[in-house]
Amino acid sequence: SLTFNEAPFAESYDVGEELGSGQFAVVYKVTSRKTGEKFAAKFIKKRRYATSRRGVPRAHIEREVEVLKAVGGHENVIQIIDVFETGNDVILVLELVSGGELFDHVCAREHLDEAEACAFIKQILNGIRHLHTNYVVHLDIKPENLMLRKKGETQLKLIDFGLSRHIYPGTPVKDMIGTPEFVAPEVVNYEPLSPATDMWALGVVTYILLSGVSPFLGRNRDETFCNITSVNYHFSPTYFGTTSQLAKDFIGRLFVKDSHSRATVDDCLNHPWVRGP
Numbered sequence: 149s150l151t152f153n154e155a156p157f158a159e160s161y162d163v164g165e166e167l168g169s170g171q172f173a174v175v176y177k178v179t180s181r182k183t184g185e186k187f188a189a190k191f192i193k194k195r196r197y198a199t200s201r202r203g204v205p206r207a208h209i210e211r212e213v214e215v216l217k218a219v220g221g222h223e224n225v226i227q228i229i230d231v232f233e234t235g236n237d238v239i240l241v242l243e244l245v246s247g248g249e250l251f252d253h254v255c256a257r258e259h260l261d262e263a264e265a266c267a268f269i270k271q272i273l274n275g276i277r278h279l280h281t282n283y284v285v286h287l288d289i290k291p292e293n294l295m296l297r298k299k300g301e302t303q304l305k306l307i308d309f310g311l312s313r314h315i316y317p318g319t320p321v322k323d324m325i326g327t328p329e330f331v332a333p334e335v336v337n338y339e340p341l342s343p344a345t346d347m348w349a350l351g352v353v354t355y356i357l358l359s360g361v362s363p364f365l366g367r368n369r370d371e372t373f374c375n376i377t378s379v380n381y382h383f384s385p386t387y388f389g390t391t392s393q394l395a396k397d398f399i400g401r402l403f404v405k406d407s408h409s410r411a412t413v414d415d416c417l418n419h420p421w422v423r424g425p
């Protein structure tokens with residue numbers, strides 16, 4: 149297993165405001181005591197006993213760290229800086245992105261015009277291509293995990309690799325994870341996951357950026373899953389009346405039930421809507 153920095157975290161960083169929290173993790177803004185630089189610190193609660201249901205198993209934490217180390221350094225992917233361990237937590241020190249969630253940016257505008265949406269999608273595709281080239285699948289692509297680096301800027305970064313993993317050709321991975329609205333049919337049907345699983349989620353993000361509505365969301369989880377496995381979506385004129393045929397075709401190439409027939413990240417980067425004039 150990995151050995152993490154035993155030096156006390158508190159000797160190197162001052163903890164500031166809480167930025168967000170999840171089931172077993174809390175993210176704080178922290179300041180390096182040496183340089184004054186700001187970072188995000190993700191405190192992941194360790195699972196104490198194998199039989200416990202609380203906290204995260206060490207293997208999962210090590211996987212997140214391994215993945216972050218493997219894909220950090222790309223301009224559209226969050227960079228891991230350091231890792232510490234205390235009795236209860238593993239602390240990931242991460243690059244701080246202070247521009248807020250893409251989600252808020254879209255909500256503030258209700259939806260984006262095509263050129264702006266396309267510029268964001270191109271960045272997300274570049275980030276995803278970096279992951280998939282390194283056999284990493286994110287498995288939780290959604291607007292909350294796409295954050296703008298600085299306020300007023302449009303550079304965005306993929307964050308939160310808590311569900312991501314290495315998936316090598318020939319080693320099928322099955323798991324029931326992700327956020328219902330964004331999961332692909334193979335997740336609902338507990339069939340092998342693959343890079344194509346991220347591409348479906350990108351289709352959902354694109355649909356939301358252009359319309360402000362979620363394509364498969366039902367009144368409850370089961371209805372959402374049923375919409376997904378039956379690929380039950382449409383471009384209602386109310387929200388897509390002014391959307392170009394190219395944009396709708398781009399989305400249509402991602403909402404394909406058979407993961408092998410779904411557009412890959414390279415297919416998307418070469419699609420006329422993204423490749424542009």
Ligand SMILES: Cc1ccc2c(c1)c1c3c(c(C)cc1n2CCCN)C(=O)NC3=O
Nearest residue numbers: 167168175188242243244245246292307308
């Ligand atoms: C300014 C700000 C506000 C909230 C933040 C973050 C930054 C943030 C960050 C990260 C994560 C995993 C979650 C984060 N959250 C929690 C919400 C993310 N959807 C991260 O890795 N770097 C961040 O800046």
